[in-house]
Amino acid sequence: MDQFEMLKAWAETNVETTMFYILATLAIPLAYGVILDKTIIRSGFILIGVFGSICGLFLLLQAQFLALAQLMIYAVGITLVIVIALMLTNPRMEKSQLSNATPANQLGAFMVAVGLFMTIYLSVRPENWTLSSEPLDVNNVEVLGRALTTDYSLPFEFASVLLLAALIGSIMLAKAEKPPKPGEDDYEYSVVEDGPISDDARHDREPAASKR
Amino acid sequence: MTSSTATNTQTPAQAMSYTLAYAIAVFFVVSAYATGNLDNFVQMVGLAPVLESWALKDYTELLAFILIVLLGSTVALLGGTTSIIMAVGTVGSFFALTLNQHPLIQYLTLAAVLFSIGLYGMVVSRNAVRVLMSIELMLNAVNINLVAFARYVDPVQVKGQLFAIFVITVAAAEAAVGLAIVLSIYRNTSTVDMERFNLLKW
Numbered sequence: 001m002d003q004f005e006m007l008k009a010w011a012e013t014n015v016e017t018t019m020f021y022i023l024a025t026l027a028i029p030l031a032y033g034v035i036l037d038k039t040i041i042r043s044g045f046i047l048i049g050v051f052g053s054i055c056g057l058f059l060l061l062q063a064q065f066l067a068l069a070q071l072m073i074y075a076v077g078i079t080l081v082i083v084i085a086l087m088l089t090n091p092r093m094e095k096s097q098l099s100n101a102t103p104a105n106q107l108g109a110f111m112v113a114v115g116l117f118m119t120i121y122l123s124v125r126p127e128n129w130t131l132s133s134e135p136l137d138v139n140n141v142e143v144l145g146r147a148l149t150t151d152y153s154l155p156f157e158f159a160s161v162l163l164l165a166a167l168i169g170s171i172m173l174a175k176a177e178k179p180p181k182p183g184e185d186d187y188e189y190s191v192v193e194d195g196p197i198s199d200d201a202r203h204d205r206e207p208a209a210s211k212r
Numbered sequence: 213m214t215s216s217t218a219t220n221t222q223t224p225a226q227a228m229s230y231t232l233a234y235a236i237a238v239f240f241v242v243s244a245y246a247t248g249n250l251d252n253f254v255q256m257v258g259l260a261p262v263l264e265s266w267a268l269k270d271y272t273e274l275l276a277f278i279l280i281v282l283l284g285s286t287v288a289l290l291g292g293t294t295s296i297i298m299a300v301g302t303v304g305s306f307f308a309l310t311l312n313q314h315p316l317i318q319y320l321t322l323a324a325v326l327f328s329i330g331l332y333g334m335v336v337s338r339n340a341v342r343v344l345m346s347i348e349l350m351l352n353a354v355n356i357n358l359v360a361f362a363r364y365v366d367p368v369q370v371k372g373q374l375f376a377i378f379v380i381t382v383a384a385a386e387a388a389v390g391l392a393i394v395l396s397i398y399r400n401t402s403t404v405d406m407e408r409f410n411l412l413k414w
Contacts, residue, residue, distance in 0.1 A: 017315070024322050025303055031326055032299040034345055035333025047345055054352050061319070061363040063373050066355075066380075073380055078348060078387045085391040086341055089398045101336045109335035113328040114281070120324035121309060124317055125271075129365065131316065136367040147374055159381045166385035170392035 027053040044083045051075040062136045230292035237283055238304035245276040245308050276308035319360035326353035340394045340404045351383045
């Protein structure tokens with residue numbers, strides 16, 4: 001009981017560290033859930049939890065803008081896209097019939113991951129960082145905005161071009177519609193015969209069938 | 213990693229009890245390290261000169277980490293639930309490795325843990341969408357690094373946060389294009405199994 005009281009007093013004086021550990025103990029098992037859960041749609045939703053706890057970590061690090069961007073882009077946007085892709089690629093929500101990795105394979109991957117972690121840890125562990133004890137600027141969003149529009153305006157513009165290219169490219173890739181052959185005006189029957197009928201092909205066919 | 217190394221003769225209750233015992237053992241190791249008892253133990257056994265000769269004098273937390281990993285592999289071989297053992301061992305060793313460190317090193321270690329989990333998931337998983345999820349995890353770990361540097365190394369011009377913004381942008385583009393590629397491969401081959409994406413093999 002004494003130790004519990006000591007722990008409580010310590011937690012009350014070090015709120016930041018306590019919050020960090022709470023968020024870290026949330027993030028690590030959830031990350032394991034993402035990569036190990038049998039039902040892949042559930043791991044898609046667990047991903048929201050990981051991104052949410054990382055958003056909390058950003059708030060602890062006083063990066064308010066990035067915390068909200070994390071919430072909007074990752075926890076909502078990317079997870080939504082991933083879940084939609086899961087629904088499209090696994091329509092009956094069955095347990096995945098995929099071949100599992102062999103135990104030797106898993107052991108090798110585990111060794112590589114632990115080795116990578118130890119390398120990173122041993123290289124960040126020596127305390128010769130040039131740390132700055134200054135507090136972060138209270139309105140660092142303003143600093144960010146100024147930097148983005150002055151010093152970093154060229155990368156900013158390139159980022160917008162990249163996003164446009166990615167948008168067009170992913171639409172073109174995901175659409176996958178066969179162009180109608182020249183001379184063949186009966187467009188509604190130009191469906192690929194073998195392989196699964198794509199969604200938009202099915203949509204194209206239905207109104208044509210009702211017309212006749 | 214589901215009961216692959218476990219022998220199939222174990223009942224679920226046995227596996228659960230092994231896992232629980234491992235969790236308690238990890239808790240004891242971490243608390244022994246946190247209260248300084250592990251240091252006393254090292255002194256008592258006479259490991260201190262050995263550690264000193266390897267220039268690892270202040271690195272008692274590595275001992276706790278190795279202890280946790282060894283215990284975990286033993287319990288996994290005995291037949292515990294492997295995924296829970298991995299999660300418990302990772303959280304325990306994360307606590308042991310960061311308790312007495314500067315906050316910057318705590319954040320960097322957390323990022324390293326998440327990055328390694330992402331790497332492991334990327335190699336092990338056979339579903340292409342799960343591989344993309346693991347890549348998102350790794351990109352997020354890098355973001356934690358950048359924001360932690362912005363907070364503790366460069367708090368005046370928060371350059372780390374700027375880089376994190378660009379990383380998020382590229383990650384969004386990467387997710388959209390990657391999932392579109394997975395969808396179009398699924399249209400052609402009606403599978404998302406990474407092992408069967410061998411259209412381009414010579």
